[in-house]
Amino acid sequence: MEGCIVTSPSSPQSVVVMSPCAACRVLRRRCVQKCVLAPYFPPNDPIKFTTAHRVFGASNIIKFLQELPEEQRADAVSSMVYEANARLRDPVYGCAGAICQLQKQVNELQQQLAQAQAQILNMHCQNANLNMALFYMDMSQSSLPSSSNDHSFDNFFDELGFLCDQSLST
Amino acid sequence: MEGCIVTSPSSPQSVVVMSPCAACRVLRRRCVQKCVLAPYFPPNDPIKFTTAHRVFGASNIIKFLQELPEEQRADAVSSMVYEANARLRDPVYGCAGAICQLQKQVNELQQQLAQAQAQILNMHCQNANLNMALFYMDMSQSSLPSSSNDHSFDNFFDELGFLCDQSLST
Numbered sequence: 001m002e003g004c005i006v007t008s009p010s011s012p013q014s015v016v017v018m019s020p021c022a023a024c025r026v027l028r029r030r031c032v033q034k035c036v037l038a039p040y041f042p043p044n045d046p047i048k049f050t051t052a053h054r055v056f057g058a059s060n061i062i063k064f065l066q067e068l069p070e071e072q073r074a075d076a077v078s079s080m081v082y083e084a085n086a087r088l089r090d091p092v093y094g095c096a097g098a099i100c101q102l103q104k105q106v107n108e109l110q111q112q113l114a115q116a117q118a119q120i121l122n123m124h125c126q127n128a129n130l131n132m133a134l135f136y137m138d139m140s141q142s143s144l145p146s147s148s149n150d151h152s153f154d155n156f157f158d159e160l161g162f163l164c165d166q167s168l169s170t
Numbered sequence: 171m172e173g174c175i176v177t178s179p180s181s182p183q184s185v186v187v188m189s190p191c192a193a194c195r196v197l198r199r200r201c202v203q204k205c206v207l208a209p210y211f212p213p214n215d216p217i218k219f220t221t222a223h224r225v226f227g228a229s230n231i232i233k234f235l236q237e238l239p240e241e242q243r244a245d246a247v248s249s250m251v252y253e254a255n256a257r258l259r260d261p262v263y264g265c266a267g268a269i270c271q272l273q274k275q276v277n278e279l280q281q282q283l284a285q286a287q288a289q290i291l292n293m294h295c296q297n298a299n300l301n302m303a304l305f306y307m308d309m310s311q312s313s314l315p316s317s318s319n320d321h322s323f324d325n326f327f328d329e330l331g332f333l334c335d336q337s338l339s340t
Contacts (some may be wrong), residue, residue, distance in 0.1 A: 057227035072262045079266035083253065086265075091234060092242045095256075095265035096249035102272035109279035116286035123293040130300035137307055169274060 022046040027058055036065050040077040048081055055084035193236040197228055206235050208249040218251055225254035 020031035021038035026049055031038055037058075041049040052061055061080065065073050087094035190201030191208035196219055201208055207228075208306040222231055229251065235243050257264035 028215050055226065055230060057230055060225060060227055064257075066259060067255055079263045082266045083257075083264060087253075088236075089229045091238060092246045093249045094253060095269060096252045098267060099272065102269065102276060106272060106279065109276065109283060113279060113283050113286060116283060116290060119290055120286060120293065123290065123297060126297055127293060127300065130297065130304060134300060134303055134307065137304065137311075141307075141311060 019043045022049040023053070023058065023061075026050055036062055040065075040074060051084045051088065052077070052080050056080055059067045102146060189213045192219040193223070193228065193231075196220055196223060206232055210235075210244060221254045221258065222247070222250050225257045226250055 020029075020043065021035055022041040022043050022045060023037035024031035025043065027044065058065075061077075064076060064080070067096070068076055068107060083095050086098060090097050093100070174336035190199075190213065191205055191214050192203060192215060193207035195213065196216065207219070226234075231247075234246060234250070238246055253265050256268060260267050263270070319332040
């Protein structure tokens with residue numbers, strides 16, 4: 001989009017006038033046919049350019065866009081406006097502050113997830129113990145005399161507990 | 171730190187010369203006594219200023235620093251240099267790309283954590299079932315006749331399973 005063509009309804013005859021893009025209007029310059037800023041800074045959204053301009057400066061914005069292929073320029077403008085807004089909201093840390101916060105959140109979540117996974121592993125072992133205990137009790141109930149049964153039952157738990165401790169410590 | 175004072179060892183007499191800060195050297199201007207950039211852009215690290223200057227422009231950097239109290243200026247320079255490096259590495263997305271990636275990572279970790287917590291709750295129920303089954307089996311082994319025991323044991327599991335299903339669905 002170059003300088004926009006708009007019609008003036010107040011005129012007795014429909015008059016076509018050229019409206020410069022928001023960037024050229026802010027920079028008080030003529031919006032030429034191939035203005036590199038016009039496709040991304042339409043005249044109806046002047047804040048978008050003002051924000052980016054206050055942080056990066058017009059010459060840097062133009063330079064960045066000229067160094068990129070056209071299909072990547074819209075994304076580059078969006079990210080610059082996003083960063084500029086972050087810098088104006090937080091003049092000390094800007095986007096870097098948000099990155100720091102997110103990195104902290106990632107670290108905390110990774111720690112919580114590791115704890116939850118350890119707990120799951122531990123509970124798997126407990127579950128296996130209990131299932132085997134039930135199975136063993138069921139078997140012993142039908143086939144073995146009570147006294148020897150209790151004894152091997154204890155041994156079985158000792159062994160299974162040892163195996164689980166080993167798997168948790170690795 | 172203003173323009174640095176250095177001595178020249180090659181001179182027959184020790185001569186004191188003023189070395190401008192990295193910013194003033196790049197901008198080819200005289201580094202004055204109260205240069206706002208000098209404390210953060212020492213002459214031995216010219217890349218730091220060049221990087222920030224390529225992205226924000228010297229006038230914006232000076233403006234940002236002047237708007238901040240002195241104790242926050244070092245952090246502001248660090249974050250600007252960080253952001254500038256990100257923009258030069260990734261001219262399309264810059265810091266916003268890193269934020270996007272981190273936000274995605276946070277969402278994935280939150281999802282994994284929620285799944286792990288649901289699994290823990292489920293296993294708590296299974297464990298409670300198994301513990302109660304063991305307890306019930308132990309009790310029944312010593313006090314109840316075999317046939318009625320089997321029947322109430324099934325009922326007990328049905329009820330406990332129902333309670334666990336309810337707690338998981340809430």
